Amino acid sequence: xSNPLRDMEKPDVIFCIGTNMTECHxxxxxxxxxxxxxGAKMIVADPREIGLVEHADMHLRLRVGSDAALLLGMxxxxxxxxxxxxGFLAERTTEAEAFLEHVKExxxxxxxxxxxVPPELIEQAALLYGRADRGxxxxxxxxxxxxxxxxxxxxxxxxxxxxGNVGREGTGINxxxxxxxxxxxxxVGAIPxxxxxxxxxxxxxxxxxxxxxxGRKIDIDKGITKVRALELAGDKIRAMLIDGENTLVxxxxxxxxxxxxxxxxxxxxxxxxxxxxxxLADVVFPASGFAETDGTQTNTERRVQRLxxxxxxxxxxxxxWWIVSRLAQRMGxxxxxxxxxKDVFNELCSLSPTYAGLDWDRVExxxxxxxxxxxxxxxxxxxxxxxxxxxRGIFKLxxxxxxxxxxxxxxxxxxxxxxxxxxxxxxxxxGRSEGIDYLLSEEVxxxxxxxxxxxGVEDGSWxxxxxRRGAVTIKxxxxxxxxxxxxxxxxxxxxxxxxxxxxxGYDPITDTAELKVCPxxxxxxxxxxxxxxxx
Amino acid sequence: MSDETGRTIFLDGEExxxxxxxxxxxxxxxxxxxIPTLCYDDRLEAFGGCRLCVVEIEGAxxxxxxxxxxxxxGMRITTKSGSLEMHRRxxxxxxxxxxxxxxxxxxSGYASQEMKNLVDRYSARTGRFAGDKSGVSRPDDPNxxxxxxxxxxxxxxxCVRVCAEQxxxxxxxxMNRGFETQITTEFGGLLKDSSCTFCGQCIQxxxxxALGDLKALRHxxxxxxxxxxRSVCTYCGVGCALDIMTxxxxxxxxxxxxxxxxxxxxxxxxxxxxxxxxxxxxxxKTPFIxxxxxxxxxxxxxxxxxxxxxxxxxxxNEHGRHSxxxxxxxxxxxxxxxxxxxxxxxxxxTSYIDNCSRA
Numbered sequence: 001x002s003n004p005l006r007d008m009e010k011p012d013v014i015f016c017i018g019t020n021m022t023e024c025h026x027x028x029x030x031x032x033x034x035x036x037x038x039g040a041k042m043i044v045a046d047p048r049e050i051g052l053v054e055h056a057d058m059h060l061r062l063r064v065g066s067d068a069a070l071l072l073g074m075x076x077x078x079x080x081x082x083x084x085x086x087g088f089l090a091e092r093t094t095e096a097e098a099f100l101e102h103v104k105e106x107x108x109x110x111x112x113x114x115x116x117v118p119p120e121l122i123e124q125a126a127l128l129y130g131r132a133d134r135g136x137x138x139x140x141x142x143x144x145x146x147x148x149x150x151x152x153x154x155x156x157x158x159x160x161x162x163x164g165n166v167g168r169e170g171t172g173i174n175x176x177x178x179x180x181x182x183x184x185x186x187x188v189g190a191i192p193x194x195x196x197x198x199x200x201x202x203x204x205x206x207x208x209x210x211x212x213x214x215g216r217k218i219d220i221d222k223g224i225t226k227v228r229a230l231e232l233a234g235d236k237i238r239a240m241l242i243d244g245e246n247t248l249v250x251x252x253x254x255x256x257x258x259x260x261x262x263x264x265x266x267x268x269x270x271x272x273x274x275x276x277x278x279x280l281a282d283v284v285f286p287a288s289g290f291a292e293t294d295g296t297q298t299n300t301e302r303r304v305q306r307l308x309x310x311x312x313x314x315x316x317x318x319x320x321w322w323i324v325s326r327l328a329q330r331m332g333x334x335x336x337x338x339x340x341x342k343d344v345f346n347e348l349c350s351l352s353p354t355y356a357g358l359d360w361d362r363v364e365x366x367x368x369x370x371x372x373x374x375x376x377x378x379x380x381x382x383x384x385x386x387x388x389x390x391x392r393g394i395f396k397l398x399x400x401x402x403x404x405x406x407x408x409x410x411x412x413x414x415x416x417x418x419x420x421x422x423x424x425x426x427x428x429x430x431g432r433s434e435g436i437d438y439l440l441s442e443e444v445x446x447x448x449x450x451x452x453x454x455x456g457v458e459d460g461s462w463x464x465x466x467x468r469r470g471a472v473t474i475k476x477x478x479x480x481x482x483x484x485x486x487x488x489x490x491x492x493x494x495x496x497x498x499x500x501x502x503x504x505g506y507d508p509i510t511d512t513a514e515l516k517v518c519p520x521x522x523x524x525x526x527x528x529x530x531x532x533x534x535x
Numbered sequence: 536m537s538d539e540t541g542r543t544i545f546l547d548g549e550e551x552x553x554x555x556x557x558x559x560x561x562x563x564x565x566x567x568x569x570i571p572t573l574c575y576d577d578r579l580e581a582f583g584g585c586r587l588c589v590v591e592i593e594g595a596x597x598x599x600x601x602x603x604x605x606x607x608x609g610m611r612i613t614t615k616s617g618s619l620e621m622h623r624r625x626x627x628x629x630x631x632x633x634x635x636x637x638x639x640x641x642x643s644g645y646a647s648q649e650m651k652n653l654v655d656r657y658s659a660r661t662g663r664f665a666g667d668k669s670g671v672s673r674p675d676d677p678n679x680x681x682x683x684x685x686x687x688x689x690x691x692x693x694c695v696r697v698c699a700e701q702x703x704x705x706x707x708x709x710m711n712r713g714f715e716t717q718i719t720t721e722f723g724g725l726l727k728d729s730s731c732t733f734c735g736q737c738i739q740x741x742x743x744x745a746l747g748d749l750k751a752l753r754h755x756x757x758x759x760x761x762x763x764x765r766s767v768c769t770y771c772g773v774g775c776a777l778d779i780m781t782x783x784x785x786x787x788x789x790x791x792x793x794x795x796x797x798x799x800x801x802x803x804x805x806x807x808x809x810x811x812x813x814x815x816x817x818x819x820k821t822p823f824i825x826x827x828x829x830x831x832x833x834x835x836x837x838x839x840x841x842x843x844x845x846x847x848x849x850x851x852n853e854h855g856r857h858s859x860x861x862x863x864x865x866x867x868x869x870x871x872x873x874x875x876x877x878x879x880x881x882x883x884x885t886s887y888i889d890n891c892s893r894a
Contacts, residue, residue, distance in 0.1 A: 027802065030801055037703065179770075180767070180768065182772060182891070189872070191892075195880075218886065236857065237858055237859075238850040239860070240862065247862065266846035266847060268846070272812070274817070291810070297767055297868050307766050307767055308779075310764035314814070315818075316821050319871070321873070324871070331882060348873045421804060436808070439727065
């Protein structure tokens, strides 16, 4: 997030797009509710009638995968109505002229034909955000899990730049990060393009820095993404080390994924449980988890906080850093002689410009948000206040692209996937906690009541849902939360392995899977017996 | 100490500054006056319901509730006197006379000991005003998370207000007045059928344990003392700070950190209640290795580390250092991700590493 969580109580106009915040980031959503109680207006763009809609002034019910069109239409109106922040454009951005010329083409009528939102609503939303004194954008995977995820994010950046809604309280471009430490995983360099602290591996200066630190020259080329690695499994990729990820259940195109993992010569998995992925491994290491592990994690607002051990892990389970370090040492790798989490964190801080001012003791109370460039620096709750790191904000000329797969006669229904409040991902944890089943015990497919009738199925009956990759059996729930022609389910229940269906395409830049759009065919299923079992 | 604008009040004879918009209670808190309260939660709008926080203002006819009275320049305030203490004690005795019990277990919730502590502090007699009682408990609500024992309710409305003001859900409401007062939900139904999301905020602000943490209360009988360890929630990316409650080695419950920078006392149903996986029998307790028959069987750390090292090195030796790929976790701490990326970089000189952020 460009802005701190506490800023969520400060906007006068909130624009939420592709974020089911009341279910996926419920505590953050409470702050938006407070802003609204204090008079803020909210625009929600989402195909579904999600919980946020209840609190919203406007609901833009766009067709799945059409975000870029909607955002172009909004940018058109903002430009046409002269709601741009001229001063901000002149001082802080570049390519503004080309962008303002570019958006002339994309009228609300043009956008409406693609995204199904009436042109007058696009106008109203654009005026509302464009006239805001403090306009804030919040988004989640509904923006990024598309083949045009990067385009979508850049479209949001364009809106914020043209209205100067960056670098001030209650504004910003705020992605809500999904997992407890997904921000940290990128921060620490567990990505193919960057060393810790987002230092590009392709920069020879960084290469030299890490060669000096670790005594080994590291490729100047980027690594490959997980998506490519799974594609190359059994071919160029022969072995994998997977820490704490149930790849088989949470990644798209399960059949492909299972084939990939099985094609490996050797697979090592660290986890809390014998997950579906661990079942395929040659060696499984027992990791310590929440309440058992000392360490640090970094949240969606870039805040580094301490995790503390309250109870010993079961049996012989060990912290992940210990497992990986001991394995590295057995393989003859140097520099893994850590005796506690503190040693690891302090080394990270010594190598990362964003964490440079931190160490184990300084993050004791969790008051720092990175970047913290040097000791004594108070941290940076709000990014881009005085300028952009790269100089100026660059407008990008985005065009709308169709999803990788679109509905047709054979697969006439849009499936979009997501999460539910009471369960977390593949339920390895929530599914093993007492009481959660009282609230949510099974997966359902949310279908508009009129579609339920039109498709000759019944509320509560079983259907077979098939995509170009596979089929699952799932129970229907009639609800107007889904728009007509679009159905929704989560991927949490292993007996409805929705990732059998998804995986039609990937963003060409980030390799992020298009999990939010998958054309399917739905037909009645006679048997109430579902395949598969488990949590 | 008098400032130029003259914005000071006299607290028990001491002249102290205050900021515009501060209540007498807020100023007194800062000067550690320890004024008793029951309906007060500093995250909520002041309510002025319990009247325990009354103070005397020179020139005023009767004591006033300090939580709802703004400080004004020159006020001369007495926070503690014989008559105030008597007033507070009588109020407390009226309140507790209505309740079935005072000694609720600490596991009930974060604020659950507030009334008990005041009763002890004022040596209040619990049966002095025996007679009518308000609040009908709801043992018929089968939800596994929130105890609804309204016979211990004192109508402070903290649950109602936290649900509305902090959570924005408005699931809890009030029916009737006086002895007929009942904390309830829309249409008097079960919490599950209301707009309740089971975030647990009502449990944590209840000062009497009328609303209690049923999951924590499973462990009332465990003898050991409760220890609290500050940590951070393991689910989404908001990073809610929380206290893990343990008795011995057993995690018995979770309480939100009221001073958590990301959450300021809030949690959701997952962070509050979904922690049993920690001690679940399915947890891996030893390493496993695949044996000659293709079965995963328990192994020692030495065996497993040796086998893993040999297996990974074999791939590297036969197919080159770019044949090994590592996937780090978005759920594990920074130290996990850091060692994972260092494993491929320092160990093999590659950046063949990713995490689960793409799917």
